[in-house]
Amino acid sequence: MLKDSLARNSVLIMLSTVGTSGLGYLYWMVAARELPRPAIGTATALISAATVVSMIANLGLGHMFIQRLPSTASGAVGGSAAWSRIVSAGLLIGCAATAFASAAAVLVLPRLAGNFGFLDGLSGAAALIVTAVALTASMLLDYVFVAHRASQGMLWRNLALAAGKLTALAGLTAAGWASASAVVLAWTVPSLLVSIYTLRWSLRRLRPGWRLGGGGLGAELRHVRGSMTGHHLVNLAQAGPAAVLPVLVTARLGAAENAHFYVAWMTASVLFMVSPAVAAALYAERTNANARSASLPRASLVVLVVIGGPAVVLFLAGGWILSLFSPAYAVAGGLLLKILVLAAIPDAITNLAVAHWRSTGRLRRCVRLNLVMAVSCLTLTWWWLPSWGIEAAGLAWLSGQSLGALLVAVLAGGDRYAGRIRAWPRSTALAVHDFFVDPVRRAGSLRGRIAPRPRQPRGGARPLLQPAVRGRPDLRLPAGSRRPSPHSRPRSRSWRVP
Template identity: 85%
Template sequence: MLKNSLARNSALIMLSTVGTSGLGYLYWMIAARELPRPAIGTATALISAATVVSMVANLGLGHMFIQRLPSTPTPAWSRIVSAGLLIGCAATAFASIAAVLVLPRLAGNFGFLNGLSGAIALVVTAVALTASMLLDYVFVAHRASQGMLWRNLALAAGKVAALAGLTAAGLASASAVVLAWTVPSLLVSTYTLRWSLRRLQPGYRLGGSGLGAELRHVRGSMTGHHLVNLAQAGPSAVLPVLVTARLGAAENAHFYVAWMTASVLFMVSPAVASAFYAERTNAAGRSASLPRAAFVVLVVIGGPALVLFLAGGWILGLFSPAYAAAGGLLLKILVLAAIPDAITNLAVAHWRSLGELRRCVRLNLAMAVSCLTLTWLWLPSFGIEAAGLAWLAGQTLGALLVAAVAAGNRVRTFLLGPDRATGSLRGRIAPRPRRPLFHPAVRGRPALRIRSGTRRPSPHARPRSRSWRVP
C-alpha cells in the first residue's frame, strides 16, 4: 500500500500529525501540572487568536505552492517560495497588529493584549505559524512529506524541552507557554530555510527579487483557494476564541485540552485531503482515486476514534481530574463529529482538484456559519459542550449537502449519460481537431501535407495546367 504515492504521503503527513499530537499531549500535560488553569487559559486564548490571524493572512499561498512548484525550474522555484514567504509573513504581521487593536475592544477577556508583551507575543506567534505552515506546503507540493515529518517532530520536541526548562527555572505564567510554543517554531523554520530547502531543490536561494511579478498569482490564490481555506479551517480556529469571549479563559482551558485531544481525528482527513490534492495536481499522480483516499482515512481513523470514545475520560484525567470532569462529554461529541468531518474534507479536496472552487466555498460557508452561530447562541446555556454540539451539527449539515450533490450527479449521469453529465476539467477540454482527409479546395484529392518549418506555397505559384482544375 505504501508503494502508492497517495498512501505514502498521506501516511507521512498523518505520522507527522500523530507524532506532533503525542508530543503535544506531553507539552500540555507539563503545562497543566506546573501552571494554574487561568494562565493556561490565557496562553491558549493567545495561541488561538494567533492561529486565526495566521489562517486569515496566509492568503492561500500554500495551495498556490502545490499548483506551481512541481516541475518548476530552480530560479522560478526560488522566486515563488521567497515571494510567498515574504508576502505571507508581512500580511500576517499587519493582521496581527489589527487584531491587537480590535480584540480587546470586542471582548474584555482579551484584555491581556493591551500590554506591550501581549501584543508582541501575538505578532511573533502568528508570523511563526504562517512561516511554518507555508514551509510544510512546500514539502507537500513535492510529495516529499518526510521533510514535513522531521520538521514537525523537531518542532514538537523543541516545544516540550523549552516548556520543561522554563517551568524548571521557575517561570510559572502564560509567558512560559507562549515562549515555549513560539521560539522553537522560529528556530526550526530558520533551519528549514537555510538547509532543508536546498536539499529539496538544489540551487535554491532566498531573495526578494521578482516580488512584484508574484502579486498577480497571489491575487488569484486569494480569490480562489484562500476563500475555501478560510471557510474550511475557520471554525476550528475560531471556536477557542468564542469560548474565551463568552465563558472566560479558565473554561477555555478545559475546552482546549478536549479539543486538542480530539484533533488527532480531525487532522487525519485533512492530511489525506492535502496529499490527494497534491497527487491530482502533479502530472505523475493524476490517477489518485477518491475511494482510495477514503479507504486510507477509514483505516487510520477507526482505531483512534474507538479508543477516544471509550477511554477519553481517562486520557483527559492524565492532565488532571478537573479536565476529565469538565471535558469528558465534550470529547465524546467531538469523536462523533469526526465521521462527517472526514466526508466533507475529502469532498472539498475532490472538488478542488476538478476546479469547482465555488462549490467548495458554498459548502464550507454553510458549515462555518451554522457552527459559529450555534456556538455563540448555545455557549451561555450549555457550557463548553455547546461548541462540540455546534461542530457536530455543522459537519453533519455538510455531509448531508455532499450526499445531495452526489445523488444529483448520479441522476444527471443516468439521464444525460456520462459524457454530458461529467463536471471534470477533462470533460471541458475541447477535442483536438482532426486533419482533413481530402484537400479542402480540390475534391477527391489528398490533403496537402506541409512539413513543420516550411512555408505553404502560394496559390499563384502552382502550375497553371489542367491537372489543377477542379473536375
C-alpha cells in the same frame, strides 16, 4: 503500500500529525501540572487568536505552492530560479500580511471582548505578532514539502518542532517561570528556530540552487490574487471554525473554561487532522502529471483505516486520557470529547469531498459548502455557550459537519443524475426535457415545426419530380431505386431533361 504515492504521503502527513500531537500531549500535560488554569487559559487564548490571524493572512499561498511548484521542479517553467522566486515571494508576502493582520487584531480584540485585555500590554501585542508570523512561516514551509510529495521532510520538521517546544517548556517551568509567558515563549521560539533551519538547509536539499530573495514580488502578486479569490476562500471557510471556537469560548465563558475546552479539543484533533492530511495528499497527487493513485475511494479507505481505531479508543477511554492532565479536565471535558469523536465521521466526508471538487476546479461549490458549515457552527456556538457550557461548542461542531455531509450526499447524487442524463441518447434526453417543461411552454415550442415528409412505398412507380412539360417524355425512376436527395431536385420549370 509504500509504492502508492497517495498512501505514502498521506501516512507521512498523518505520522507528522500524530507525532506532533503526542508530543503536544506531553507539552500540555507539563503545563497543566505546573501552571494554574487561568495562565493556561490566557496562553491558549493567545495561541488561538494567533492561529486565526495566521489562517486569515496566509492568503492561500500553501495551495498556490501545490499548484505551481511541481511544474518548476520538473524544469518546465524555468528551473530553480522560478522555484526560488515562488517560494521566496510566498513566504515574504504571507509573513508581511500576517504581521499587519496581527497588529490590527491587537487593536480590535481587546475592544470587542474584555477577556482579551492581556493584549493591551506591549508584551501581549508582541507575543501575538511573533506567534502568528511563526505559524504562517511554518505552515507555508510544510506546504512546500507536500507540493513535492516529499512529506518526510514535513515529518522530521514537525517532530523537531514539537520536541523543541516540550524541552523549552520543561526548562522554563523548572527554572520557576510559572506564567502564561512561559507557555507562549516555549511555543513560539522553537517554531522560529526550526523555520530558520528549514530555510537555510532543508530547502536546499529539496531543491538544489534554492535561494531566498525579494526579487519577483511584483510578478507573483498576480498569482497571489488568484489564490486569494479561489483557494484562500475555501481554506478560510473550511478551517475557520476550528480556529475560532477557542476564541468564542474565551469571549463568552472566560479563560478558565477555555482551558478545559482546549484540552478536550486538542485531544480530539488527532481525529480531525487525519482527513485534512489525506485530502492535502489527494490534491497534491492530482496536480502532479505522474500521479496514478489519486482516486477518491482509495483516499476514503486510507481515512477509514487510520481513523477507526483511535476513534474507538477516544470514545471509550477519553475520560481516562483527560485525567492524565488532571481530574478536573476529565470531569469538565469528558462529554465534550465524546461529542467531538462522533463529529469526526462527517468531518472526514466533507474534507474529502472538498479536496475532490477542488481538484476538478469547482471552487465555488467548495466555498459555498464550507460557508454553510462555518456559519451554522459558529452561530450555534455563540447562542448555546452561555446556556450549555463548553459542550455547546461540540454540539455546534457536530451539527455543522453533519449538515455538510448531508449536502455532500445531495450534491453527489445530483452530479450522478446529471451525468446519467448526459449519457442518454439525444431522443431520450429531449423526452426528459419535454417532460419537465410545463404544458404552456411545451405547446409553444411545438408551433411552427415542419411536419415530416410521409414515407413513400418501396414498390410501384415513383411520382414525377415535376409536372410534365409539353414535347418531352415523362421522367420516371425505376421501381425500387433510391429517391434523389433534396438538393438534386429541379428548382424551376426551366430545367430540361437531357
